[in-house]
Amino acid sequence: MTMMGGGSVFGGAGNAPGLPFAGVPQEMQAGVDALIADEPQHLTEPVVFSHRRGERDRRPLTLRRLLARHKRSLVAALALVAVESATLQAGPKLTQVGIDDGILKHSMTVVVTVALIYLASVGLTGLASAARVRVTGRLAAWVMHDLRITVFTHLQRLSMGFFTAEKAGVLMTRMTSDVENLQQLVQDGLAQFAIQGLTMVVVTAVLFGYNVKLALITVVVIVPVLTALSLWFRHASNIGYSRARDGISATLADLSESLHGISQVRASDRRSRNILAHRKVVGQYRDANDDTALINGIYGPSTQLVGFLGQAMILAVSGHMVLRHELTVGELIAFSLYLNSFFAPIQQLVQLYNVYQQGQSSVTKLRELLDTEPTVAESPDAAELPPVRGELLFEDVGFGYLEDRPVLSGVNLRVRAGETIALVGPTGAGKSTLARLIVRFYDPTGGRVLIDGHDLRDLSITSLRRQLGVVPQEPFLFGGTIRDNVSFGRPEATDEEVWEAIRATGLESLVERMPEGIDTVVHERGQSLSSGERQLLALARAFLVRPRVLVLDEATSNLDLQSESRIEAALDALLEGRTAVLVAHRLSTAMKADRIAVVDDGRVIEVGGHDELVAAGGRYADMFATWSRHGGAPHEP
Numbered sequence: 001m002t003m004m005g006g007g008s009v010f011g012g013a014g015n016a017p018g019l020p021f022a023g024v025p026q027e028m029q030a031g032v033d034a035l036i037a038d039e040p041q042h043l044t045e046p047v048v049f050s051h052r053r054g055e056r057d058r059r060p061l062t063l064r065r066l067l068a069r070h071k072r073s074l075v076a077a078l079a080l081v082a083v084e085s086a087t088l089q090a091g092p093k094l095t096q097v098g099i100d101d102g103i104l105k106h107s108m109t110v111v112v113t114v115a116l117i118y119l120a121s122v123g124l125t126g127l128a129s130a131a132r133v134r135v136t137g138r139l140a141a142w143v144m145h146d147l148r149i150t151v152f153t154h155l156q157r158l159s160m161g162f163f164t165a166e167k168a169g170v171l172m173t174r175m176t177s178d179v180e181n182l183q184q185l186v187q188d189g190l191a192q193f194a195i196q197g198l199t200m201v202v203v204t205a206v207l208f209g210y211n212v213k214l215a216l217i218t219v220v221v222i223v224p225v226l227t228a229l230s231l232w233f234r235h236a237s238n239i240g241y242s243r244a245r246d247g248i249s250a251t252l253a254d255l256s257e258s259l260h261g262i263s264q265v266r267a268s269d270r271r272s273r274n275i276l277a278h279r280k281v282v283g284q285y286r287d288a289n290d291d292t293a294l295i296n297g298i299y300g301p302s303t304q305l306v307g308f309l310g311q312a313m314i315l316a317v318s319g320h321m322v323l324r325h326e327l328t329v330g331e332l333i334a335f336s337l338y339l340n341s342f343f344a345p346i347q348q349l350v351q352l353y354n355v356y357q358q359g360q361s362s363v364t365k366l367r368e369l370l371d372t373e374p375t376v377a378e379s380p381d382a383a384e385l386p387p388v389r390g391e392l393l394f395e396d397v398g399f400g401y402l403e404d405r406p407v408l409s410g411v412n413l414r415v416r417a418g419e420t421i422a423l424v425g426p427t428g429a430g431k432s433t434l435a436r437l438i439v440r441f442y443d444p445t446g447g448r449v450l451i452d453g454h455d456l457r458d459l460s461i462t463s464l465r466r467q468l469g470v471v472p473q474e475p476f477l478f479g480g481t482i483r484d485n486v487s488f489g490r491p492e493a494t495d496e497e498v499w500e501a502i503r504a505t506g507l508e509s510l511v512e513r514m515p516e517g518i519d520t521v522v523h524e525r526g527q528s529l530s531s532g533e534r535q536l537l538a539l540a541r542a543f544l545v546r547p548r549v550l551v552l553d554e555a556t557s558n559l560d561l562q563s564e565s566r567i568e569a570a571l572d573a574l575l576e577g578r579t580a581v582l583v584a585h586r587l588s589t590a591m592k593a594d595r596i597a598v599v600d601d602g603r604v605i606e607v608g609g610h611d612e613l614v615a616a617g618g619r620y621a622d623m624f625a626t627w628s629r630h631g632g633a634p635h636e637p
């Protein structure tokens with residue numbers, strides 16, 4: 001739980017009893033203080049966000065770089081791994097001494113001493129292991145924490161084009177399964193790698209130390225078979241895991257799309273089709289998991305079988321050697337115990353290789369994401385935009401979302417400071433695109449967009465956005481209260497200012513009817529407000545920020561007459577005294593603007609006042625005539 005700094009939240013025993021909140025009883029205050037002191041503190045200091053990445057963030061993401069920030073934990077983990085691997089190997093040697101020097105020579109002292117040392121080594125292994133798990137767990141938690149914040153910050157930096165091109169589900173996979181793969185690798189995989197690797201080296205040396213002949217048999221006969229099996233497993237499981245990764249990506253992408261479009265799914269009664277489609281992606285994921293389970297099922301038991309056969313062979317040879325007094329019984333037992341510790345790491349290492357592979361491929365995918373440069377970048381010598389009057393100028397602007405498909409070409413348009421200009425035209429003409437260029441969601445591919453004579457590309461993005469307000473076609477409401485949503489662009493606004501915005505946009509009666517006024521929580525994605533109310537709330541949000549320049553994309557949804565007139569009144573209040581570019585889908589809105597620009601096929605073909613354009617008898621006059629014929633109210637100047 002996040003807790004801001006500062007004093008006690010509870011009033012203590014000083015509050016008068018009988019009032020609605022009488023405070024914490026004295027006898028409980030100590031407990032409450034202890035509880036608060038125990039609360040974990042998360043960073044709540046202000047974030048300094050930069051549109052440009054710092055030098056540190058520019059270096060490509062690697063596992064080593066992720067770990068390097070936590071050197072102390074890493075060194076501690078390695079030291080504990082070394083202790084764990086060494087103490088683990090004491091058992092067989094102690095068994096041998098116990099048998100040869102204790103049991104066979106009837107020395108109780110040796111047996112007891114060896115048993116005590118054994119006990120101590122087991123205890124030490126347990127302690128080292130517990131400490132190692134704690135250290136690597138903490139290390140993994142921090143690495144994941146850093147990574148999630150780095151990726152999230154980078155996503156904030158990326159341009160709109162990236163989000164429209166990339167499926168939301170795929171981005172979710174980066175933040176979920178890719179980050180979790182890495183967590184698994186850092187938390188246990190790397191430590192196990194080190195333990196098993198070290199164990200193999202130590203045990204090989206010990207085996208040769210005990211008996212060169214037996215060790216050679218092990219290395220020459222058994223190891224090649226195990227190696228061949230392991231190479232097959234590595235190859236097969238690589239393919240399997242890569243299919244499984246694609247499977248989970250597709251499953252999450254499909255799930256996220258279905259959830260976002262749930263109302264459309266219901267309305268079009270696509271439920272059974274969607275279930276079928278989801279069944280298909282989930283089925284592919286299951287197939288991939290089935291395959292990896294099969295591969296594991298073949299590899300695990302067959303390596304075990306090879307291990308047992310090898311042990312049987314070694315036992316036959318070493319038994320023969322004991323009979324010929326070339327080996328003691330204790331040495332035979334110790335050798336076969338060490339043999340176990342020799343086979344186990346081979347199996348484990350191959351399995352771990354998969355964890356490593358998965359982790360590495362996740363690092364690669366996250367690296368690709370972090371290396372994506374924002375297309376709308378802030379220039380290194382970006383200037384602060386001084387307070388503007390709000391004149392906008394499009395100079396021979398060309399733009400296309402895709403390289404070979406121009407959406408705008410040769411657009412020239414001047415929006416005077418303080419005027420409201422409406423963009424009208426057929427659907428797909430490029431009206432919203434023009435609006436997006438003003439707020440620099442995209443940069444033009446040709447020509448320039450200027451505000452008060454400054455090319456937008458030369459300005460710091462923050463200073464530009466501070467003076468711009470945007471009301472999108474479908475306003476997004478965030479999970480939180482009405483107050484949070486209205487003050488989204490200016491969280492420091494006072495209650496009075498929030499109320500003023502609510503009153504100006506005619507939301508007052510609605511908010512007053514709500515159970516907790518401006519503190520009423522509206523649901524995620526604003527499902528608890530009607531579409532008209534959501535639009536009004538978006539207008540209130542813009543009103544509170546009081547930007548010099550407003551860009552409004554008029555909602556296309558049909559509202560009842562009352563809501564429409566409320567929105568029109570709210571617009572009047574909002575547009576007063578500022579420059580506004582209004583993407584108008586209704587001529588009734590457009591004709592109230594100071595001037596109208598007709599956009600067709602990516603060009604501005606007419607600009608002028610309503611009467612002027614009607615009199616000119618051009619494209620706008622045609623649109624107006626059609627609109628009037630179909631029941632639009634005739635314009636009364």
Ligand SMILES: Nc1ncnc2c1ncn2[C@@H]1O[C@H](COP(=O)(O)OP(=O)(O)OP(=O)(O)O)[C@@H](O)[C@H]1O
Pocket residue numbers: 164401402407425426427428429430431432433434583
């Ligand atoms: N993110 C995008 N990626 C690729 N093409 C896009 C994207 N957004 C819009 N387009 C295309 O650009 C063209 C202009 O779209 P735009 O949204 O500007 O039209 P509009 O005039 O605002 O239409 P409407 O009145 O329907 O809102 C359309 O052909 C559209 O398909």
